Amino acid sequence: MAKQYYLSNNGTHIGPYTHETVLKKIEAQEHQWTDYVYDENVGEWMMLLEHPEFAQKLAQxxxxxxxxxxxxxxxxxxxxxxxxxxxxxxxxxxxxxxxxxxxxxxxxxxxxxxxxxxxxxxxxxxxxxxxxxxxxxxxxxxxxxxxxxxxxxxxxxxHARASYGASLIVHNNKTVFRGQALEISAGGAGVLIDTPNLQPGQSLFLHFQPGDGVPPFNAVCQIVSKQFVKDAANTSATVEPVKYGVKFTTLSQSARESIKNFTTKAA
Structure with a gap:
């Protein structure tokens, strides 16, 4: 039996479809490469352009x-x-x-x-x-x-996002930094970290202390954006904080559910 896939677009889940049918729907512009596909072997929804079996076709x-x-x-x-x-x-x-x-x-x-x-x-x-x-x-x-x-x-x-206040301990396998969460979702977070030396693509270990009703949790993250900001409230700081956008690459299911519950209530 051919492998089956489900598609999602604007909250509607449809299928199952074969690999060939999914590609035909993309060619017919019924679906886009940015729509989500569910593969039972993978066990989660991901963008078509991220799925290795479909990304291979896109790269051709x-x-x-x-x-x-x-x-x-x-x-x-x-x-x-x-x-x-x-x-x-x-x-x-x-x-x-x-x-x-x-x-x-x-x-x-x-x-x-x-x-x-x-x-x-x-x-x-x-x-x-x-x-x-x-x-x-x-x-x-x-x-x-x-x-x-x-x-x-x-x-x-x-993933729904919400403002989120919690202090952080950040580790990059060499140095420990302190930080502050600004916003959070089940997929990642926006955080202030007291160093300008981290770069997009770099992996970090973050320990989120309790904040706004979410229990403390740990996450392995990848930096996806970097923005220098002026901390008007702390003009005496020797290092201006830098806002980093991070994507969670490793996060426990219990932490993910707690974040989802928090962002849903905050919406």
Missing amino acids: KPSVRPSATPLPKAGFANALKDKEWFILKEGNNYGPFCQLELIQMLQEKTLFEYDYIWHAKLPAWKRVAEVEEFSSDKIRGMKDSKDVDVAEIFFRRR
């Missing part, structure tokens, strides 16, 4: 060399939906994707600010953080957009 798309060909002019929403963006991961080109899909990937932490992307108007592959279209000001403007299709992607998070 023809490589596209940078070109100086100008893009046709389009309206605001239409331009964001043009599938003209490519992602470079581990030597493979993935795409094309539209700008909105890349923004959704940034939210879902399947694309990071240190990953390389390319578009016909770029002279070469650039990191997401270096491309103006993905600057914090541009994304904030999209989030505040009155265009329904554009604004909607900011409400399709896989």
Whole structure:
């Protein structure tokens, strides 16, 4: 019997489908690479572009060399939906994707600010953080957009988030740091850490002390973003705190459930 998969889109679970059927639905644009698939062998939902069996197919798309060909002019929403963006991961080109899909990937932490992307108007592959279209000001403007299709992607998070206050002990296998949680979800957290020397892609061990009704818990994380902030409340600090976005890579089921319960109540 062929292996079966279930698909999820906007909270609806459908299937089961064979591997071939899922690919046909993507080709027909009934589903996107950013939709979720459930594989019983894996035991959890993950984005199609993250699933090894489907990501392999995506990586087989023809490589596209940078070109100086100008893009046709389009309206605001239409331009964001043009599938003209490519992602470079581990030597493979993935795409094309539209700008909105890349923004959704940034939210879902399947694309990071240190990953390389390319578009016909770029002279070469650039990191997401270096491309103006993905600057914090541009994304904030999209989030505040009155265009329904554009604004909607900011409400399709896989994990609900909530403000969360708890102190942290952070370890990177060399040094122990102290920190403070700012927000949390079952998939990761936003934290302040008293060092500017940690980098995206680096793994950390975090011990969250009790806070806001969530028991203490430990988590192995990967840094996915880094932002320098000014701590106006602590002008005497010798080191300005740095806000890091982290993705949980190892987290106990009991801790995950406690976080889900907390974020659901806070919503």
